[in-house]
Amino acid sequence: MSASDRAAGVVVLRFGEHRVPRGLTGLDTVDVAGSADVDAAAAGARRLVVVGADADLATVLTRLMRTERLGVELAAARGFFPRSAVTGEARRVPLIRDDAGIAIVGSAQWRGFEQGLFGEAVVDDTTLFTGDVAGVRIEPTAEMPGLRAAVQSGRGRPQRWVAGRAAQLGTTGARVIRDGVEGPREVKRSTFYRHTEGWLRVG
Incomplete structure (x- = not known):
């Protein structure tokens, strides 16, 4: 699969003042102000890449769970190789939530x-x-x-x-x-x- 094919359907979600890593520039990017931004991005995405903290990644996962979109892949852009958030393979793992639905x-x-x-x-x-x-x-x-x-x-x-x-x-x-x-x-x-x-x- 070519690099352009891997990037198709990938949306970057930027939280707060976090800077989008250089390896993710050129991808569709959404500045998240609320849950509506996450829902809109997830509706048309194959994979969401979160630029933010663990709490931001959990916010997106919570929205995917509540809107029944757990077929959307989810990645965190971290470390020295942020491009791996685009090229890496997705694996289904247990989802842990609490009784408040978070x-x-x-x-x-x-x-x-x-x-x-x-x-x-x-x-x-x-x-x-x-x-x-x-x-x-x-x-x-x-x-x-x-x-x-x-x-x-x-x-x-x-x-x-x-x-x-x-x-x-x-x-x-x-x-x-x-x-x-x-x-x-x-x-x-x-x-x-x-x-x-x-x-x-x-x-």
Whole structure:
């Protein structure tokens, strides 16, 4: 397949002040101001290339999930070889979302407030913790069952990882941080789980 063929149907989504890498110049580019821009680009694209942070990539993935367009390939333009976001192969991997309908691509955290995180968390049928901990980190995995979670030390380091399809928390009060972005309100319950359909990740 020629370079021009590979570029056909590829749309670059630029978030905020992020600069489009030189290797992606000349491609159709959309400056994203809201979800309508993502939806419009996805409607006619074979592949979307996101220029932005993990949270921006997750925003696009969330829109693809909600609009039932998970057949669109999704790439992040990062590192020294941004052109690989155009030329790389797509692979279907598990899509991890939460009970608020928001996807994650890098990691999520459950964090407490001044007194830490108090409650209980399970991954499938395995108890992750009961009582008081500093926090929990959840990450998508490229293979089934789809995610892994670990209690964090006081310095934020993950301890023993537990893999599963879903991670559930019941707590007296927690902050949910998705790909570096903290949610707007305290929660008493939170669940991250594998969506019924995976997504087409490039790279």
